[in-house]
Amino acid sequence: MEDVLSIRDVDKTYQLGKLSVPVLKNINISIKHGEFVAIMGPSGSGKTTLMNLIGCLDRPSSGKIFIDNVDTSDLNDMELARIRGKKIGFVFQTFNLIARFDSFKNVELPMIYQDIPKAQRKARAKELLKQFGLGDRMNHKPPELSGGQRQRVAIARSLVNNPGILLADEPTGNLDTRTGEEIMDIFKTLNSEGMTIVMVTHEHDIGQMCHRIIRIRDGMTI
DSSP states (O other), rough: OOOEEHHHHHHEEEETTEEEHHHHEEEEEEETTEEEEEOOOOSSSHHHHHHHHHSSSOOOOOEEEEEEEEEGGGGGGGHHHHHHHHHEEEEETTOOOTTTOOOOHHHHHHHTTTTTOEEEHHHHHHHHHHHOTTTTTTTOOGSOOHHHHHHHHHHHHHHHHSSSEEEESSSTTTHHHHHHHHHHHHHHHHHTOEEEEEEEEEOOOHHHSSEEEEEETEEEOO
16 A cells, blocks of 8 residues: 655754754654544644644655655745645644634635635535534634534534645644544544644554554654
8 A cells, every 4th residue: 555654864953043952853654544542642742843834834854755755855935835735634632623614614714725616615514513512502603612523623624625644733632532542533533534644742542542652752753
């Protein structure tokens, strides 16, 4: 099976004034289509930085990152945005929903940026919200939803453009144990349907639910 993601000799260093702060060092990772991978490590190990590089939200200082055999390292900002919009879905610990928008509008929004026709947007948003048991919460705003409901809205939003890769950064971190397991059940179902999922977590039991664990310490894989 082909790699959907290939990270080759990647370093990431941040410049803080005259100070160079190395965060990732010589990262080499391959992830195949349909894998469910956890990235684990202590706080400050570089997990989120790695996720930002995979998601084309940041650029490596050196090395190459390939998504579907496309070298993203040399793409311009517009090309990176196009890959983010079409190939990658994001789910965050803090949900990142817009508080003044209801569930329907939050899910619809990424499709507006992709110039998808209005009728198609509305049908897709309704379909996904119903799929995740939120048919009666479409007109509720985030403050009116439970944590689990907010995360399901966020997952629905991440899937609207049919991405091949889902990136989840501590998706159960703000949820109680039972709700976290419900969210993991959603991820497992999506994965069984062919979705490639890469998830950052510090929770051992959550990591064990994935197919494979990549461990990072001090900016290096171990």
